[in-house]
Amino acid sequence: LVITCGAAGGINALFRAVLEPGDEVLCPAPYFVEYGFYAENHRGVLKAVPSKPLTFELDIKALAAAITERTRCVLVNSPNNPTGRIYTLDELASLADVLRQASARTGRPILLISDEPYRFLAYDGADVPAIFPVYEHSVVVSSFSKNLALAGERVGYVAVNPAMPEAGKLVAGVILTNRILGFVNAPAVGQKLLAKALGHEVDASIYAGRRDAMAEVLREAGFAFSMPQGAFYFFPRIPKGSDDAAFVNELMQEQILAVPGSGFGYPGYFRLAFCVDESTIRGAGPGFARAFAKAMG
Amino acid sequence: LVITCGAAGGINALFRAVLEPGDEVLCPAPYFVEYGFYAENHRGVLKAVPSKPLTFELDIKALAAAITERTRCVLVNSPNNPTGRIYTLDELASLADVLRQASARTGRPILLISDEPYRFLAYDGADVPAIFPVYEHSVVVSSFSKNLALAGERVGYVAVNPAMPEAGKLVAGVILTNRILGFVNAPAVGQKLLAKALGHEVDASIYAGRRDAMAEVLREAGFAFSMPQGAFYFFPRIPKGSDDAAFVNELMQEQILAVPGSGFGYPGYFRLAFCVDESTIRGAGPGFARAFAKAMG
Structure with a gap:
């Protein structure tokens, strides 16, 4: 070691x-x-x-x-x-x-x-x-x-x-x-x-609550995604027919910071981090919904 | 910067x-x-x-x-x-x-x-x-x-x-x-x-005293060297006819730790650090003299 x-x-x-x-x-x-x-x-x-x-x-x-x-x-x-x-x-x-x-x-x-x-x-x-x-x-x-x-x-x-x-x-x-x-x-x-x-790890249960909140927000907005089993990221699919870089720009218009999947060698998806307060995550719900609807035309 | x-x-x-x-x-x-x-x-x-x-x-x-x-x-x-x-x-x-x-x-x-x-x-x-x-x-x-x-x-x-x-x-x-x-x-x-x-630098005058002590010790032992103008190293010439790696081993026998000049791309010399107490430096005097005399045959 x-x-x-x-x-x-x-x-x-x-x-x-x-x-x-x-x-x-x-x-x-x-x-x-x-x-x-x-x-x-x-x-x-x-x-x-x-x-x-x-x-x-x-x-x-x-x-x-x-x-x-x-x-x-x-x-x-x-x-x-x-x-x-x-x-x-x-x-x-x-x-x-x-x-x-x-x-x-x-x-x-x-x-x-x-x-x-x-x-x-x-x-x-x-x-x-x-x-x-x-x-x-x-x-x-x-x-x-x-x-x-x-x-x-x-x-x-x-x-x-x-x-x-x-x-x-x-x-x-x-x-x-x-x-x-x-x-x-x-x-x-x-x-x-x-x-x-050592021995004083951060409380993972706080992240579990945030994960559930973000899953709810994404599901309601219409996104397809796999539930993360660990870490603090979601990697949902972008709405059909849109481009990941363009869609991330749309999210930015809604004050939502995301990273295009292309940056991770996997286009057609985007990354979200949920190391933010649960209220911030829930507050982003309408923005996600608007961006999704707009991309679907 | x-x-x-x-x-x-x-x-x-x-x-x-x-x-x-x-x-x-x-x-x-x-x-x-x-x-x-x-x-x-x-x-x-x-x-x-x-x-x-x-x-x-x-x-x-x-x-x-x-x-x-x-x-x-x-x-x-x-x-x-x-x-x-x-x-x-x-x-x-x-x-x-x-x-x-x-x-x-x-x-x-x-x-x-x-x-x-x-x-x-x-x-x-x-x-x-x-x-x-x-x-x-x-x-x-x-x-x-x-x-x-x-x-x-x-x-x-x-x-x-x-x-x-x-x-x-x-x-x-x-x-x-x-x-x-x-x-x-x-x-x-x-x-x-x-x-x-910042602003609480170490006292350089302590090093000046150590430098003078080491110069005295080396001069008395017979070494040729240039007086360092800065830093805390001497780089004396090894006694004529010896090899720098072998000479450093001789110094080790005298409990003196040095580095052969070859390691610095400059054979025929050796490096000494004087970031040690003045008494340690002066105490090494007889060892330097013995190693020098031995190398000169």
């Missing part, structure tokens, strides 16, 4: 440690937009594979078909930003099977990287399956920004599966890349704050 | 913003060993040009001769780690002339980057000349690790010369690269600590 400058710093250090020029990073879409930059920073190429609409279940066949000799790692994010989807143990086990076969074929183990800053935020008692027991060449990256409300303080970690034969070597590599990329160490004061803050 | 995760994070963000694959970073030697990694991280190549022994004055002719069409920037560090040298206004002006001519020849402005974390630590009232008035395509990188004793907290900055025609574009570039390299922001709590700590 290496304490890093947030999860973003951790993924960059990890990519610097494992990517050769031209190596491919496979990633289910929609994905967090900066993953593409992270791969490019270190001479890699992000290759996105669309998940199944509207549930955002992993498309295992498509992922298997997208693997090439240049595939160095697969990067998953669960609970997912922007969909709120949690990948099930079955999905992860199927993915692990595919990766084991492909690794045997190419002779180079493909890493499975799981970015999990929203692990603490799962609704209806949902379980977020751990990847270590599922696949030995796995790495967990996370941060304390969300669960301890330490955003801005830049403390996260890279945890390498101890079952990985090259675990010690990879940890040593990340310690070096973390240093030479200029992170050097996670902020010292932040690490002390973190030690004090 | 962009607040960065230390000077190391700042140089990485800057290199990511300005280097094209294969671009050269010219650097006077001896230089801080990690500069080479920083350049390589972003597809650049560090090209070192030895400064003049024993004063470590910039070798302007050699620097001029080393410039090629791929030279993207020159990175200087003053007061220098490991030599303690402060580049004079004359040296910097000559370097600027060379860079202006070369930029005109290649049609691409060569950046002059000055890494200055030791600016506050200059002895005998020495002035550390500012590079902004000397050369318009210049960038200052620094940190607060040393002057405010905030090491580990990772707060530094990249300051772009406002006279540079592309200043706004470069600042925007560094804001983006700082984000996508995973730094995102300098630690939030550290920035608040910094604001409180």
Whole structure:
């Protein structure tokens, strides 16, 4: 385990440690937009594979078909930003099977990287399956920004599966890349704050109430969406016949801030964050309804 | 100006913003060993040009001769780690002339980057000349690790010369690269600590006393060296006929921790840090004398 400058710093250090020029990073879409930059920073190429609409279940066949000799790692994010989807143990086990076969074929183990800053935020008692027991060449990256409300303080970690034969070597590599990329160490004061803050997680039930409110608002306005199982985002489909960037502009006219799905490699959808007061969410109801009706003509 | 995760994070963000694959970073030697990694991280190549022994004055002719069409920037560090040298206004002006001519020849402005974390630590009232008035395509990188004793907290900055025609574009570039390299922001709590700590610099006179003590110890032991004008390092020549790595091992036998000059791209020398108590420095006198005598046979 290496304490890093947030999860973003951790993924960059990890990519610097494992990517050769031209190596491919496979990633289910929609994905967090900066993953593409992270791969490019270190001479890699992000290759996105669309998940199944509207549930955002992993498309295992498509992922298997997208693997090439240049595939160095697969990067998953669960609970997912922007969909709120949690990948099930079955999905992860199927993915692990595919990766084991492909690794045997190419002779180079493909890493499975799981970015999990929203692990603490799962609704209806949902379980977020751990990847270590599922696949030995796995790495967990996370941060304390969300669960301890330490955003801005830049403390996260890279945890390498101890079952990985090259675990010690990879940890040593990340310690070096973390240093030479200029992170050097996670902020010292932040690490002390973190030690004090552990065990005092934010109250996830507040988010559950907001989630229900936003589901109600979206349903009443007419949107099709999958109920998020974790994190604090909705990723609804845009009304038929409209363009996601244009529709997000329409929402802006209604004082509603959304991000077009294209930015996450998944056009035709848009992302909403519900880390705002429930009254704000309910207050946006009429705006959502007007924007939907207008787009439907 | 962009607040960065230390000077190391700042140089990485800057290199990511300005280097094209294969671009050269010219650097006077001896230089801080990690500069080479920083350049390589972003597809650049560090090209070192030895400064003049024993004063470590910039070798302007050699620097001029080393410039090629791929030279993207020159990175200087003053007061220098490991030599303690402060580049004079004359040296910097000559370097600027060379860079202006070369930029005109290649049609691409060569950046002059000055890494200055030791600016506050200059002895005998020495002035550390500012590079902004000397050369318009210049960038200052620094940190607060040393002057405010905030090491580990990772707060530094990249300051772009406002006279540079592309200043706004470069600042925007560094804001983006700082984000996508995973730094995102300098630690939030550290920035608040910094604001409180400004104006309470560490007492440089303590270092002046240690410098004098170490000079005395080295002189008595027989070493040739140039008196450091700033920072807290000596970079003495090793006794004739010995190898720097082997000599550093000899010093270790005497409980003296030094770094071989080869690590700084300048063999035949070694680096000593005097950020330790004066009594420790004086106590090492006999050890230095024994190691020197032994190496001289």
